[in-house]
Amino acid sequence: MAYDVFLVSAIEDRDMAKLVARRLRSLKFKVWFDQKQTDNTFDAKDARNAGNSEYMLVMWSKDAVKSDWVRAAASVGHSRPGMLVQTSLDKTIPYEPFKSDKRFSIEGMTSRKTPEGFYKMIEELGQRAGRSDLREWMGYGKKDEDARADWIAAHPDDPIAIDDKKKREKAMGIKPAPAAETASAAALAKASVKPVPSQSAVRKPVATNATKASDPLGMGWGTLAAVGAAVFAMFFLSWIFRSQTIAAPVHAGAPGVGNAYVLQQACPVGEVPASLLKVLEPGPIINDTETPDSED
Structure with a gap:
């Protein structure tokens, strides 16, 4: 996120910094201000936020000149032309190179009292940001x-x-x-993704009253025609096969094995098949009910 003002103050001057931040935000300046700062180390996160800000507002005081964090932040702002804006909370004069730069005194500022230096500081920020008549706006009441x-x-x-x-x-x-950036990104993402129709989007045709009356089973005319043709073909084939006589092949020399029909065709009534003559030929009768005499 980009900020308009990166606000720098000593931890001891936090209450005054809150008041300044609130005034700046009422004028719709985007202000970075760490209200929960507990140390004086200017780390990489602070450097990144300072780099993402257009201007840096340093609040000098007797405590600020002793703060390593304030001096490190002010050095970053001083290194970029047109970024650093300075105010004074008391009579303390900062070290070089900040001593030579212009400072706006807001000493004695309260929620009810606005020093002339604050108006001039706002005019300086507005001029750098391309905004005008901010002091006039601040003079209006509800x-x-x-x-x-x-x-x-x-x-x-x-x-x-x-x-x-x-x-x-x-x-x-x-x-x-x-x-504009969000809209163009959304349009590009939408164009690059092929839409997949959902199940709810694929709607089945709704049967009308006339269709329901003529098609009670809920099938279309094409389905009914196909089923009717299949049934007709089955009946037609069944009638053809039933009207034909199946003539079994006659093999006079083949034994009749469980096929009375074939046996009847191959052997007329009153005759014995030649293949059975040997089976029916009489032979000696053996009495297997008597036990042969045992030899002494």
């Missing part, structure tokens, strides 16, 4: 609705006017349009 409306109409591109427009559209139930 009762100056007409003056505020005129100011917004005269500055339609200012973050204050843009925020006011969003609030009015939200109150009217109008959803904000997506950002």
